[in-house]
Amino acid sequence: MTARTERPxxxxxxxxAAVLAAEAALLLWNAWRxxxxxxxxxxxxxxxxxxxSTDYRLPAASESGSWxxxxxxxxxxxxxxxxxxxxxxxxxxxxxxxxxxxxGLAVCVVVLLLARELWPGRRMLHLVALVLASASPALVRAxxxxxxxxxxxxxxxxxxxxxxxxxxxxxxxxxxxxxGALLGLAAVTRLWALPVLLAVVVVVGFxxxxxxxxxxxxxxxxxxxxxxxxxxxxxxxxxGSALAFNRPSPAGSILARRPRSFYLGxxxxxxxxxxxTPLFRNELLPQLYADWWGDWALTWDSPxxxxxxxxxxxxxxTERTRQMFVGVVPSxxxxxxxxxxxxxxxxxxxxxxxxxxxxxxxLLAAYVxxxxxxxxxxxxxxxxxxxxxxxxxxCVGAAFVVDVLRPRGAVWAVVTAGCLAVIVxxxxxxxxx
Amino acid sequence: MTERRAARVGLIxxxxxxxxxxxxGAAWSLTHDDPTTIELTRNxxxxxxxxxVEATSGDAVAESASGGTLRTIVEGNLVTVSVxxxxxxxxxxxxxxxxxxxxxxxxxxxxxxxxxxxDPSPTQRQGTYDCAY
Numbered sequence: 001m002t003a004r005t006e007r008p009x010x011x012x013x014x015x016x017a018a019v020l021a022a023e024a025a026l027l028l029w030n031a032w033r034x035x036x037x038x039x040x041x042x043x044x045x046x047x048x049x050x051x052x053s054t055d056y057r058l059p060a061a062s063e064s065g066s067w068x069x070x071x072x073x074x075x076x077x078x079x080x081x082x083x084x085x086x087x088x089x090x091x092x093x094x095x096x097x098x099x100x101x102x103x104g105l106a107v108c109v110v111v112l113l114l115a116r117e118l119w120p121g122r123r124m125l126h127l128v129a130l131v132l133a134s135a136s137p138a139l140v141r142a143x144x145x146x147x148x149x150x151x152x153x154x155x156x157x158x159x160x161x162x163x164x165x166x167x168x169x170x171x172x173x174x175x176x177x178x179x180g181a182l183l184g185l186a187a188v189t190r191l192w193a194l195p196v197l198l199a200v201v202v203v204v205g206f207x208x209x210x211x212x213x214x215x216x217x218x219x220x221x222x223x224x225x226x227x228x229x230x231x232x233x234x235x236x237x238x239x240g241s242a243l244a245f246n247r248p249s250p251a252g253s254i255l256a257r258r259p260r261s262f263y264l265g266x267x268x269x270x271x272x273x274x275x276x277t278p279l280f281r282n283e284l285l286p287q288l289y290a291d292w293w294g295d296w297a298l299t300w301d302s303p304x305x306x307x308x309x310x311x312x313x314x315x316x317x318t319e320r321t322r323q324m325f326v327g328v329v330p331s332x333x334x335x336x337x338x339x340x341x342x343x344x345x346x347x348x349x350x351x352x353x354x355x356x357x358x359x360x361x362x363l364l365a366a367y368v369x370x371x372x373x374x375x376x377x378x379x380x381x382x383x384x385x386x387x388x389x390x391x392x393x394x395c396v397g398a399a400f401v402v403d404v405l406r407p408r409g410a411v412w413a414v415v416t417a418g419c420l421a422v423i424v425x426x427x428x429x430x431x432x433x
Numbered sequence: 434m435t436e437r438r439a440a441r442v443g444l445i446x447x448x449x450x451x452x453x454x455x456x457x458g459a460a461w462s463l464t465h466d467d468p469t470t471i472e473l474t475r476n477x478x479x480x481x482x483x484x485x486v487e488a489t490s491g492d493a494v495a496e497s498a499s500g501g502t503l504r505t506i507v508e509g510n511l512v513t514v515s516v517x518x519x520x521x522x523x524x525x526x527x528x529x530x531x532x533x534x535x536x537x538x539x540x541x542x543x544x545x546x547x548x549x550x551x552d553p554s555p556t557q558r559q560g561t562y563d564c565a566y
Contacts, residue, residue: 266465268458278477278566285454332447340436340443347434377481378563397443404440 012123016112016130023108023134026432027101030144033433036093038299039145040383041066045074046081046093046146053078058234061246068239068246070188070231073099073148096146103150104143108133110157111392115399117165118352122403124413128420129399132330135424136391137323138292138384140431141300145385152190153388156197159183160355160392163200166216167207167352176204176216180223186389187228191243195362196389197224203358207351249373257375258282275320281379284371292384293327294320294430301433319430326426330398337397340404356393363390470544470566471501471516477564478505484560489513492548494529498522500544507560511550514561518544 036042044065051059052074059067066074073096080095108130115122115129133139142149159182166175183200186193201221208217232242250257259282261267267280275290277297290296302316338357345353364387371381406412468476478484484505489495492513495502500516517523526546530539540547540558545565549557 264457265454266457266461268454269462270458278563286458328451332444332451335447335450336440336443338443339446340439343442344434344436344439347439400436401440401443404436405444 008123012127015127019127019130019134020105020108020112024105026134026140027104027143028098030140030431030433031097031101032094034097034144034300036091036097036146039147040299040385042093042146045077045096045148048074049078049081049093049096053082058238061239065246068235068244069148070191072185072189073151076151077146077148093146097144100145100147100150101143103154104139106154107139107150107157107388107391110154110161111395114157114161114164114356114392115396117161117168118396119400119403124406124416125399125403127399128402128416129395131420131424132334132395132398133391135427135431136292136395137294137327137427137431138388139391141295142385142388144433147385148189149385149388152186152193153391155182155186155189156193156359156389157392159186159193160196160200160359163204163220164352164355167204167355171204171207171213171216173215173219176219177223179204180220180225181227183220184224184227187224188231192363192366192386192389195366196359197228199358199362200355203351203355210351245370245374247374247376250375254372258372262372262375271324272321274317275324276317277379282375282382284368284382287379287382288384288387289327289331290320290324291382292387293331294323297380297383301430322426323430326423330423333398333401334394337399337401338393340401341393341397356396360390360393360397363387469501471503471514473566474514474516474545474564475503477566478503478561482507482560482564489515494526495546495548497529498526498546507557508554510553510557512553512557512561513548515546515548516544517546 036046039045047064048059048066048069048071051057051063052071058071061067076099077093077096080099081092084090084092084095111133112126112130115126119125139150139153142153159179162175162179162182166172166179179200183193183197187197201217201224204217204220208214235244236242262282262284265280265283265285267283268286270279271286271290275294275296280286280290287296295302298316303313338360341353342357342361344350345357367386370386374381402416406416475486478486484507486503486505489502489504492502495513495515498515499518499522502513502515504511504513506512515526517526523541523544523546527539527541530546530548535548537552538549540549540553540561542558542562542565545561547553547558547561
């Protein structure tokens, strides 16, 4: 390798290291400063972790509102809680937050590895994917919370990475066991991993049928089921449904449970004006968008408890409104990327390319069914973090579109890097607590 | 299928989705007047909480609120909801009610001044907070 060809490689490695180091510092700082009680379901999560780590049993429905969530994260956070208690470290929930932060960083690493696996030589693509994931507000916020979402996402993304790697290279049963174990662990952390697991199984099954090689796919399915089946069986026996949730599903047709405004989002333009609760509550797309890029429910760096909208400090609304504008281009690119990967995978009959868009579509479909099945008055089932497992597909897809459509040459590489720096820089006041 | 073509197809599809959502939003904005705060609260209480809402009568303080007033029953407890348009007006309404020594029956939440018939429980209070805009 000559000095001329070596320089870009060194710059690439330095950029990756710098982004990951900055992300680690950001997530650690936020986890340290964020009041654990302000995160989603924080009190219920702590009850679960406490009961699991002291009584060595699952909580009853009356003891924790999170009883329907699988136990892996609670076991780990509970162990950390017990250790913190014995050492007199306050708050005892801090290890759980640090675990969420570490998992958030792992998600960023896996996004980078996914991009490298699919397009090994395209360094700008890798960097764009990494930066978009690192600066994603939903990931940064979830990484500070006392919540299992980022750990489940890290496991699920890891499982997808192993599956993509296996599909691109020569699948062997060990790859299947690895992917199945990671996806199974994701599913015993959060059941949102189930649609991801199903999507991977469908693609792997299709690939196995085409190649007439079933061992790896069977190993994947068997491993994930071994991990997941005990939890599903427990839920079926204890609560009457393997997919039980912490509230009953209303009677009547599922089609009648949400008004038209839920699907159409008529107040979508208010997103750019006042993107906080209670405006456009229970309008799926506007509320999701506002919560992913901002903080619709006001659980992040705003005065607790949330006051009625017009009495919030102006800076709180202004900061979140700025986030809404920042999010437009990356959101369009993410959607474009998912569509582009789906089109390309279909045209080239590439199972490896199909995994990412299919996992995102499966997750989105499951999420829409969930929100319709369990309508809520206060809109608490519409949260950006519920869709965190779609982040790797969205970031890699967006990076693909940017890399393919940008003009070639060193100048344009600098322009692309500059645009990324702007997207990150404008968000920093919101992302750093 | 080249990568560039796939990316273009994806971009066109994504822009179509965004434009469709913006069209729905724009059409709604053009054909609907923004409701007032008290109308939003009334709609929320009736449609989302399932409460019966009626006009306030016999309460001169509430009827003087420039943002409007309404009455409803939350979990068996009658509440008169008044909406102020400024902090100064919130204080005026609070002071006007304070003369009758309402204690915890008087609940101020942002621009909302709520007078309960009996001391409200946390869930009763939350019933009105959920519809505060």
